[in-house]
Amino acid sequence: MVISRFKYARLLLAIRRVIRNDHLILMVLALVVGCASGAAVVAFRETIEIFQSLFYGSGHERLSQHVTGLVWWHVLLAPTVGGLIVGLFIYFFLPNRKPQGVADVIEAEQLHGGWMSSRVGLYSAIASALSIGAGASVGREGPAVHLGASLGAWLARRLQLTRSLNRTLLGCGVAAAVAASFNAPLAGALFANEVVIGHYALKAFAPVVVASVAGTAISRHWFGNFPAFALVDNPLASFWEFPAFVGLGIASAACAILMMHSIVVASDLSKRTPLPSWLKPAVAGLAVGAMALMVPQVLGVGYGVTEDAMLHVYGFGTLLIILVAKIIATAISHGYGFSGGVFSPALVIGAVAGGAYGIVATSIFPELSSGVPAYTVVGMGAVAASVLGAPISTTLIIFEMTSDYTLTLAVMIAVVVSSEISHHFYDRSYFVRQLRERGIDLKEGIEAEVMQTITVNAVMRRNLSTVSMGTDLETLRHLLQDSTVGEIFVVDNDGVLHGTITLPDLSEFAFDHDLDGLVNAGDVARTHPPMLTRHDDIETAVNLMDTSGETVIPVTENERDRTLIGAVTHDDVMTEFNRVLMERRREELGHE
CATH class of the missing domain: 3.10.580.10 (CBS-domain)
Structure with a gap:
């Protein structure tokens, strides 16, 4: 181990001899982290497809459509067996026998000088890929962020960099992971600075941008350069429609708060359940599988469901059923120990809530409505921003995922309203609430790290x-x-x-x-x-x-x-x- 670290230290010294500028060296390291994180996100998504194919016979994102052709016991058994495997894997391989996520990345960045375990990062990614592949109602972006951050922290640790550079390279891994996940370089850079690093100083922002672009390039080379959701243009019908978007922001805040609080309630219920921790994901899988027999849209990341909502495939009643079922499935999946993120479920919940709201708004003022698809996009952004606590980067993510600039003003209004309400009545984000439950107050930030x-x-x-x-x-x-x-x-x-x-x-x-x-x-x-x-x-x-x-x-x-x-x-x-x-x-x- 000592010899290995000595070799990495000599490598850094050799780089410094060639590049006689520490800022340029940091840019080179950011490029390396960006490419590595982008490749890791590609591998992570491909692994999810492999596991999903093993559980359901198809790796396609539109899992809800595929399971309608499966026998009932298959739909019930796949997430249950998957939950058992996930539970055992987490029990034997992850610290504290708990899944890791974005909250752990923020804690490492703010309180531990950017130190993270690369081994835990890899095991967490495997646990999340198994969870998503088994059909748990969790997201894939949070695990990707954790994986990218652990890669950046690993390189910083090997090169024995300062705490400040450790934190910057961790942020580079986060930016590249977000950018590669969403094909969104702008959002990746801003998300890393807004949510994880906590500031926009040029010394950190410049390498984060380099890493974000590198991660996007790797992702585009593998998956192609096209938005996550293919939509028709949704021009705003009238500025008189903005009060309706304010109302959607209020409704989205309610949905976001309900989603986050439901996870907390399910977690508390799980703690009181007299079962071994490794068995609880299997119980969650059984519950999700039973729900999927009636509402298959609850399975997996749900991007196919999100796009269908945007295309106005579902009626008002169906949208409400999916909304309630997805919140319950997400709460059970997270509360009972599946590993994964919250962004994808937030997008689904926001899309169906926005779609239902849009149907009502359009029926009342049809001549002023921009159409139901516009409300689904706005609802996505508003719910996701409240959950992530990242209004700026979430707005950019929605724009880059849909390539629809015309709705940016509407998204911004709803995002601001939703974020302010959820912040006032719940917390700044789901991750901040997670850390607060651990006794960590991010308001102290770097001050707490210094004192410790x-x-x-x-x-x-x-x-x-x-x-x-x-x-x-x-x-x-x-x-x-x-x-x-x-x-x-x-x-x-x-x-x-x-x-x-x-x-x-x-x-x-x-x-x-x-x-x-x-x-x-x-x-x-x-x-x-x-x-x-x-x-x-x-x-x-x-x-x-x-x-x-x-x-x-x-x-x-x-x-x-x-x-x-x-x-x-x-x-x-x-x-x-x-x-x-x-x-x-x-x-x-x-x-x-």
Whole structure:
């Protein structure tokens, strides 16, 4: 392992000798990550087709049409057996025996300096391909993002790059994966910066764009250059129709909130179900298979269903049935342990909700309506934006997936309305809610990462005023006056911390010299003060200071050995925190 890393480090050094500019080197690495992620997305999609062919006898995206020709027990058995295989695979190969997704990518980017396991990335992709191939109501874009991110993180780790460059290359993998999945280079670049990286600094944005274009090129070479959905033009009939699009934004927010909350409810129900975790996906598969006997549109990613909704194939009643069934199937699939994303289900739910809304709106104001297909496109964008928490990149994704620029204004209005409502009544996105349930608050972002990476050992003071337990009061008075931290530390003969003394601790003895020979340090010291170890981070230190009310905390070697080795002050902690934070900000902005 050490030899391998040494070889990669020498490779980076050789590149630097040829290309004497770190920004150009980053561009080259972004190109490599973009091509690798694009190829990985191609392989991932082909693997899904293989698994789907094994389960259903067809790898076509219009799975709902194919299963209508299968016997009932086949439709019921395929997702059940697939769920059992997925459950066992996740149980034995994935950390914490849980699927991985976009939330884990965001956590790695924001809190772990871009570190991700390439092995977990590969296993997660296999679990997701099995889930989608078996017909689970999950998306393929989230797993593609996780796979691309893990490739970028792998290269950064091999080359032993800085944390800032680690995060940038992880973002490059995300951008390339999104771009390759949707044939959408603009959306891929913006999604990576909007959702994962969290800023648009040129140092990060430029390589992300390079990776996004590279991923798109690989995808187009394999799948061809055409939009995901082939539609006729949908020109806006009238600006008087915009209030209807605002109403669709409200309805889309309701659908998005219902979808996300349903997944949370199903997850809670799964936790209370007295079954082993590896068996729960099989239960979900059985439920989805039973639903598919009546509503086959719930199976798989559902792009065929989305396109049919756009082409006005379904009537109002059918659209409502698909809407309810797809939300339930998605909740069960995610809640009970299938591996996959949420974008594809959000598109299906948005399309059928938009189609149903469009039928009603068109029947009321036929002369002002742009047609039902227009409402399906707008509904797709509005629901997906609320779920992803990415209004800008989602608008671009819809545009690049449909090649329909005329509806952009309508999509933008509905996306803004839907995003604001879902943000206010639920959360910023499904991924943010996932992280919040883990106790992670992204509002702290890089600040939390900085506080968790600086150790107490780096900021503690080692030159302290220490006294023995027999030190007299007169000496204590002089030492407190000269102390730079306003505190004295009392130790025994072995250097073990006995307690601390501050001026308030001497309040009743401070000016009574008659007690100088009667009272010593051991008598006035506060025993069992709050303590830290050298390996604690400064986040732990700040929290301890807040709860204890102390501004100076003694530091010991470890929790068992109370030997005093230093102390930290609130001022020193915050000074170091601000210094490192400013360094990170300069790195992000590309300043040396």
